[in-house]
Amino acid sequence: MRRLVFILPAIILVALIVVFPAAETIRWSFWGWDRLEMTEFVGFDNYERLFGSRSFINMARFPTQNPPWGALIHNIVWVIVFIPLTALLGLFLAVLLREVKGGSIIKSMIFIGMVVPLVVGGMIIRFVFDGRAGIVNAALRTVGLDDLARTWTAFPDTALLSLILGSVWIWTGFAMIIYSAGLELISKDLYESASVDGASPWRTFRRITIPMVKPATLIVVVMNLIYVLRIFDIVYVATRGGPGGASSVLAFQGYLFAFQQREWGMASAVFTFLTLAAAIISVVLVRRVK
Amino acid sequence: MKRPRIILYVIAWLIGIIWVLPFFGVFVTSVRPFGEVVDGWWQLEEFTLTLDAFRQAWNHPDAPVGPALLNSLSIAIPATILTIILASLAAYAFARFEFRLKGPLFSLLIIIMAMPGQSIIIPLFAHMITLGLIDTRLGLILIHTAWGIPWAVLFLRNFFLSVPIDLEESARVDGASDLTVFRRIVLPIALPAIVSIAVLQFVWVWNDFLFALIVILSPDKKVVTQTIPLLRGRFDIPWSVLSAASVLGMIIPLLVFVFLQRYYIKGVMAGAIKG
Numbered sequence: 029m030r031r032l033v034f035i036l037p038a039i040i041l042v043a044l045i046v047v048f049p050a051a052e053t054i055r056w057s058f059w060g061w062d063r064l065e066m067t068e069f070v071g072f073d074n075y076e077r078l079f080g081s082r083s084f085i086n087m088a089r090f091p092t093q094n095p096p097w098g099a100l101i102h103n104i105v106w107v108i109v110f111i112p113l114t115a116l117l118g119l120f121l122a123v124l125l126r127e128v129k130g131g132s133i134i135k136s137m138i139f140i141g142m143v144v145p146l147v148v149g150g151m152i153i154r155f156v157f158d159g160r161a162g163i164v165n166a167a168l169r170t171v172g173l174d175d176l177a178r179t180w181t182a183f184p185d186t187a188l189l190s191l192i193l194g195s196v197w198i199w200t201g202f203a204m205i206i207y208s209a210g211l212e213l214i215s216k217d218l219y220e221s222a223s224v225d226g227a228s229p230w231r232t233f234r235r236i237t238i239p240m241v242k243p244a245t246l247i248v249v250v251m252n253l254i255y256v257l258r259i260f261d262i263v264y265v266a267t268r269g270g271p272g273g274a275s276s277v278l279a280f281q282g283y284l285f286a287f288q289q290r291e292w293g294m295a296s297a298v299f300t301f302l303t304l305a306a307a308i309i310s311v312v313l314v315r316r317v318k
Numbered sequence: 319m320k321r322p323r324i325i326l327y328v329i330a331w332l333i334g335i336i337w338v339l340p341f342f343g344v345f346v347t348s349v350r351p352f353g354e355v356v357d358g359w360w361q362l363e364e365f366t367l368t369l370d371a372f373r374q375a376w377n378h379p380d381a382p383v384g385p386a387l388l389n390s391l392s393i394a395i396p397a398t399i400l401t402i403i404l405a406s407l408a409a410y411a412f413a414r415f416e417f418r419l420k421g422p423l424f425s426l427l428i429i430i431m432a433m434p435g436q437s438i439i440i441p442l443f444a445h446m447i448t449l450g451l452i453d454t455r456l457g458l459i460l461i462h463t464a465w466g467i468p469w470a471v472l473f474l475r476n477f478f479l480s481v482p483i484d485l486e487e488s489a490r491v492d493g494a495s496d497l498t499v500f501r502r503i504v505l506p507i508a509l510p511a512i513v514s515i516a517v518l519q520f521v522w523v524w525n526d527f528l529f530a531l532i533v534i535l536s537p538d539k540k541v542v543t544q545t546i547p548l549l550r551g552r553f554d555i556p557w558s559v560l561s562a563a564s565v566l567g568m569i570i571p572l573l574v575f576v577f578l579q580r581y582y583i584k585g586v587m588a589g590a591i592k593g
Contacts, residue, residue, distance in 0.1 A: 032417075033407070042430070042468060045460060045465070049440075049442050053440055128326055134331065136575075136576075139583075145524070145527065145567055147543040160356060161357065166360070258435070264527070283436070283439075287532075302433075302436055302437060
């Protein structure tokens with residue numbers, strides 16, 4: 029039993045600081061709270077209040093009017109735009125940079141977004157979309173799109189979009205290196221026989237590359253789903269969820285419920301939702317590991 | 319055949335340059351006075367090089383970045399070392415020993431890895447107050463250690479499984495205890511994997527904002543990621559100071575990445591593919 033020494037310290041620490049609190053978050057979402065005091069068991073009350081809250085879901089405005097549509101919808105929109113964009117861009121860059129001399133240096137340049145603090149990433153998103161000092165707006169003016177040149181993060185119709193585009197800029201490096209590794213596993217013979225058969229590059233790409241990188245695509249989609257659930261820092265820094273909640277997301281909205289409005293019941297409900305979503309996604313991961 | 323190659327080359331470098339342009343802009347803005355860059359850091363009619371913004375950020379009255387860098391180090395270094403010690407021991411047990419609940423515990427590790435920090439912050443905040451750990455470095459170090467362990471265990475376990483067991487067994491035949499085998503034989507072989515974990519865990523802890531936001535409240539204990547959001551002015555956004563603070567905040571992870579890139583990417587890949 030001396031072997032327990034190996035595993036116990038890690039298990040105890042993870043149990044106390046991660047497992048136990050995660051279970052408590054779920055339990056607390058079914059209790060009433062008077063500021064920071066637990067009062068009584070309330071069943072699904074917190075969830076009902078959550079679905080009644082416009083900061084969580086606001087179907088009256090979606091999709092005909094500008095955001096705010098509620099944090100849940102913003103997260104869903106984020107998934108729908110972010111995941112295909114990062115996956116396609118990542119695959120495109122992986123294929124392109126494999127062909128090019130110095131490609132690995134360019135890959136490192138693109139990967140920097142994954143390395144620096146997300147707080148810095150958020151500050152940069154605010155910066156590049158700034159109406160006066162931002163380079164995106166300068167580029168828009170240069171190509172004659174003056175109407176679009178303004179502080180994107182400050183307007184309800186563009187705040188969410190600017191954050192999503194910024195997140196694509198930050199996270200594409202991840203999809204790119206996963207696809208790069210996936211491409212290395214494809215045997216050169218496949219491409220050679222394709223070119224002997226006279227297949228066009230596009231046909232080769234569709235018939236060989238895309239099917240062969242399917243495992244990489246699965247990883248990219250699953251990991252990016254996890255990233256989207258976690259989106260917090262860049263929202264906090266670039267827009268504070270604003271203007272008027274137009275760029276809020278679940279992880280951020282739950283934080284506001286918990287630490288600004290002291291609504292621990294509703295905050296726990298939001299975070300329970302995130303925990304369950306992560307658990308469902310990780311089932312895919314568990315299957316792969318085993 | 320020649321021309322398409324050159325076109326690809328140009329496109330690739332163009333994309334790379336566009337991708338790092340925002341970072342380049344931050345570096346340029348950080349060494350120029352605010353007045354010169356208020357209409358964009360690419361405006362070059364006037365060009366003054368100055369470290370004023372760094373000085374201001376370093377000693378900022380609300381959010382001094384200089385002390386915050388030290389605070390970040392004083393969290394990230396112990397949280398990295400502790401994670402390595404605890405995770406390597408546990409990973410060895412997962413790879414080599416049989417024990418009850420091994421399978422379920424292993425699945426639990428993976429579920430934990432997928433969870434966002436938000437899953438635990440409310441109870442953590444409450445309990446840290448009760449235990450007197452709120453606003454202490456120890457509290458934040460313990461959270462980061464526990465948060466880093468599942469991933470590190472998984473990574474190291476896979477590494478240990480790929481190492482032939484013969485050496486360990488012959489040492490055991492010679493009468494070495496489990497701990498001796500671990501220290502003398504396993505750890506030295508695992509050094510590259512441990513470097514990967516150290517690099518990634520250090521950068522993750524350094525980059526963390528959420529846990530620090532919940533735990534560290536006193537201005538003099540704040541870590542560097544906490545200071546950057548505090549530097550927004552009331553009316554104008556002071557881009558030079560913000561950029562200088564951002565440069566200070568990202569220079570260490572960037573250097574780690576540049577010099578230990580092989581280990582960094584290996585860690586990211588393993589984290590992604592193996593779980």
